[in-house]
Amino acid sequence: MVSPAISVCLDSVVVKRRGKTVLGPVDLCLQADGFTIVLGPNGAGKTTLLKVLHGVERVSRGSVQWSIPNAQVREAQAYVFQSPIMLRRSVRQNLAYPLQLIGIDKAEIASRVVDWAQKTGLQDALDFPAPRLSGGEKQKLALGRALIRMPKVLFLDEPCANLDGRSTREIEELLYDATKAGTRIIMTTHDLGQARRLADSVLFLMNGALHEHGAASKFFAAPSTSEAQAFLNGDIIE
Amino acid sequence: MNEIWAGVQEAFRLIFILDADLIEITLRSLEVSLTALVIASALALPFGTWLAIRRFRYRRFTIAVLNALMGLPPVVVGLVVYLLLSRSGPFGVMGLLFTPTAMIIAQVIIITPLIASITHQAMRELWSEYHDLLISLNTTKRQRVVALIWDGRRTLMTAALAGFGRAIGEVGAIMIVGGNIDHATRVLTTAIALETGKGDFALALGLGFVLITLTLVVNLAIHALSRTEQEGTW
Numbered sequence: 001m002v003s004p005a006i007s008v009c010l011d012s013v014v015v016k017r018r019g020k021t022v023l024g025p026v027d028l029c030l031q032a033d034g035f036t037i038v039l040g041p042n043g044a045g046k047t048t049l050l051k052v053l054h055g056v057e058r059v060s061r062g063s064v065q066w067s068i069p070n071a072q073v074r075e076a077q078a079y080v081f082q083s084p085i086m087l088r089r090s091v092r093q094n095l096a097y098p099l100q101l102i103g104i105d106k107a108e109i110a111s112r113v114v115d116w117a118q119k120t121g122l123q124d125a126l127d128f129p130a131p132r133l134s135g136g137e138k139q140k141l142a143l144g145r146a147l148i149r150m151p152k153v154l155f156l157d158e159p160c161a162n163l164d165g166r167s168t169r170e171i172e173e174l175l176y177d178a179t180k181a182g183t184r185i186i187m188t189t190h191d192l193g194q195a196r197r198l199a200d201s202v203l204f205l206m207n208g209a210l211h212e213h214g215a216a217s218k219f220f221a222a223p224s225t226s227e228a229q230a231f232l233n234g235d236i237i238e
Numbered sequence: 239m240n241e242i243w244a245g246v247q248e249a250f251r252l253i254f255i256l257d258a259d260l261i262e263i264t265l266r267s268l269e270v271s272l273t274a275l276v277i278a279s280a281l282a283l284p285f286g287t288w289l290a291i292r293r294f295r296y297r298r299f300t301i302a303v304l305n306a307l308m309g310l311p312p313v314v315v316g317l318v319v320y321l322l323l324s325r326s327g328p329f330g331v332m333g334l335l336f337t338p339t340a341m342i343i344a345q346v347i348i349i350t351p352l353i354a355s356i357t358h359q360a361m362r363e364l365w366s367e368y369h370d371l372l373i374s375l376n377t378t379k380r381q382r383v384v385a386l387i388w389d390g391r392r393t394l395m396t397a398a399l400a401g402f403g404r405a406i407g408e409v410g411a412i413m414i415v416g417g418n419i420d421h422a423t424r425v426l427t428t429a430i431a432l433e434t435g436k437g438d439f440a441l442a443l444g445l446g447f448v449l450i451t452l453t454l455v456v457n458l459a460i461h462a463l464s465r466t467e468q469e470g471t472w
Contacts, residue, residue: 056373074376085371088389097385098375
C-alpha cells in the first residue's frame with residue numbers, strides 16, 4: 001500500500017468531562033513514522049490523548065488535523081485496548097471480523113487470517129472460542145486483529161499490563177515487526193523498561209498537560225523537566 | 239386426584255389413537271403461535287437491539303413503556319383487536335375477525351413488547367462489552383446491530399422462547415378474536431377453557447398435558463437446533 005505519509009497535529013486541544021479538564025490544552029505534531037511512547041502517572045490523560053487521536057473522544061476545544069482526509073483516517077487506524085475485547089466467536093472469526101467489515105473477499109480473508117494466526121502464535125487455536133483464551137493470548141489476538149487491516153497508525157493502551165515476561169516479549173516482537181513494515185505506533189505504558197526498549201520518541205504527560213515531547217534517547221538521558229526527572233527516578237509524582 | 243389421573247389417561251389415549259380433532263387443534267395452536275413468534279421476533283429483536291445502542295431523547299421513557307407493555311392484559315388486547323377488526327371497525331372490510339390471522343395479530347401485539355424488552359436487557363450488556371471495539375473499528379450502525387444480534391443469539395433465543403411460551407399458553411385474546419370455532423379457530427387453550435366449562439375435566443386436563451408436552455418439545459427442539467448446550471458458554 002503506497003500512500004501519502006500520514007501525520008497529525010493537535011491545535012490547543014482540550015477535553016473536559018463533567019466540567020473538569022482531563023486533557024489539555026495540548027499542542028502537538030506527530031510525524032509519519034516511528035514508535036512513540038506516552039508516559040505519565042495514572043490520570044495524566046494518556047488514554048484520553050490516544051482516544052482523541054483515534055477520533056473517538058469528544059474534543060471540547062481545539063482541533064485535530066490529519067494530513068489525509070478524515071474519511072481515510074479512521075480506515076487507516078487501529079486501536080488495542082488495555083483489557084482486550086473479545087468477540088464471542090472463535091479466534092478465526094475474531095481475526096476475520098475487521099476485514100469482513102470493509103468487504104474484502106473471502107479467499108483473501110482466509111489467507112490473511114491464517115497468516116496472522118501464525119504470526120501471533122494462535123494457529124492451533126483458530127477454532128477455539130476467543131473469550132476462553134488466556135490473558136496473554138487474548139492480547140495477542142487483539143493485536144493481530146488490529147494489525148490484520150495493515151493500519152498506518154496503531155494505538156495501544158498499555159497492551160502489556162498484567163502480562164508476564166514471555167507474553168510481553170512476544171507482543172513487543174510483533175510491534176517491532178509492525179514498525180518495520182511501516183506502521184506508526186503510539187503506545188502508553190507504565191513499564192519504563194519497555195519504554196526504553198521500544199521508543200523512538202516520548203510524550204510525557206502529567207495532569208492533562210504535555211510536559212515533554214522529544215527523542216527517546218534524549219528524554220531518558222536528560223529529561224528537561226523536573227517532573228519527568230522524578231518520574232524516571234521512580235519517585236511518586238502527583 | 240382422580241381427575242388428574244383420568245386426565246393423564248385421557249392424554250395418553252388421545253395421543254395413542256391419534257385423535258383427529260386433537261391433531262387439528264394442536265397443529266393450529268402451533269401454526270398460530272409460531273407465526274406470531276416469527277413476526278414478533280422480526281420486529282422485536284432489531285428494535286430491542288436498536289434501543290440498546292441508540293441514544294435519543296425519549297429513550298428512558300420508551301424503555302419504561304416497553305417494560306410496562308410486557309404485562310399487557312391479553313383480554314384487553316383481544317378486545318381492542320376485536321373492535322378494530324369487527325365489521326364496524328376500521329379494518330372490518332378485510333373480514334379477518336374469527337380467523338387464525340386475527341389470532342396471530344393479537345398474539346403479535348402481546349408478545350412483541352416482551353421479546354423486545356428481554357432483547358434490550360441482553361443487548362445492553364453485550365453492547366457495553368463491545369462498545370469500544372465496534373466504535374474503534376468504525377462500524378456502521380447496521381453492522382453494529384448485526385454483530386450484536388449474531389453474538390447475542392443465545393440470549394435472543396431465550397427472549398424468543400419466552401415469547402413463544404406466552405403465546406402458546408395464552409387464551410384471553412384469542413378466545414375473543416378467534417371465537418373458538420370448531421375446525422376453524424379452536425386451539426388447545428380455547429378447547430381447554432371450553433371443556434372445563436362443560437365439566438369434562440378429563441378431556442380438558444388431557445389437552446392440558448398435550449399443551450405442556452408441546453411446549454417442552456418446541457423448546458427442546460429449538461435448543462437442539464441451535465446447539466446451545468454443545469458449544470459451551472462464552
